[in-house]
Amino acid sequence: MSFDRTQIEEGVREVLEEALGVDAEDVKPTSTLTGDLGAESIDFLDIQFRLEKKFSTPAKPFKIEQGELFPENMLQDASMVENGKVTDKGFTLLKAKLPHIDFSNFEKDRSVGKLGEVFTVKSLTDFVDNKLKA
Amino acid sequence: MRWMWIDMMVAFEPGHRLTAVKNVSLAEDHLHDHFADQPIMPASLMLEGMAQTAGVLVGSTRGFKEKVILAKIGSATIDADVIPGQTIRYDAVIERVDESGASTKGTISCFDHRTGVWTDIGSTEIVFSHIDNNRSGLNFPKENFVFGENFKRLLNAAGLSQVMTAAGVTGP
Known part of the structure; x- marks a missing residue:
């Protein structure tokens, strides 16, 4: 089937x-x-x-x-988040790990609090x- | 033992099923208020009994090394009252288990000693989380505070600690 x-x-x-x-x-x-x-x-x-x-x-x-579907504990890593925003390194990793996600809106300010909205x-x-x- | 809501584990299929029973007694304080004129076993405590049964089953799949915490009751229905003198059976089955947690299905049955008949009276879907692998990344104490002495006594009393050892499962 x-x-x-x-x-x-x-x-x-x-x-x-x-x-x-x-x-x-x-x-x-x-x-x-x-x-x-x-x-x-x-x-x-x-x-x-x-x-x-x-x-x-x-x-x-x-x-x-x-x-595979949702990010696990990666955002607890200090190198991934700085001042409440996902760093370049973190963003690259997010995109690599979650290719099914459209990050175009999130990319504008990268606030961790808005990650759920993707x-x-x-x-x-x-x-x-x-x-x-x- | 005030918060042990199962009396005995009666059947165990490693990695798949655990069945436990509880005898409901008029001597239990909570029945005097629930309700004074017509004591019945609170449905919330039947859910707790099922959660304890399913939680032990989930813990057993990983040798009781994980801290297994009830994360979510997806659904629960209980369609009949259970009164003092009757026996409740909690039959828990694992649907799925991985590093982050497990989902279980449960059937609640009631035995009436007057008729000698078991009747299915409810069902549950309960999700458990392994909290050391939680998504929020919080840290918890190293010691396993979930599976303590009370569960160990229950497993021993039911003869299940030997069954689990034979199945390669480490007791709590």
């Missing part, structure tokens, strides 16, 4: 409805997980597990490695789509 783009969008929406207790109509491609849908850090683990379950098939398990419904869908094709 393979998933087309519409099935992936539906699957991601169902995962977010279940994990965050939000209504289907609130889950739009541009919705941010933390800002619009109210996700907190612990929800990311739940979302990861639910995506794996949703998109695994007996023939092809869908396994997301730690740090995770949108579309970025999750793109991540799943790319990973399933790989």
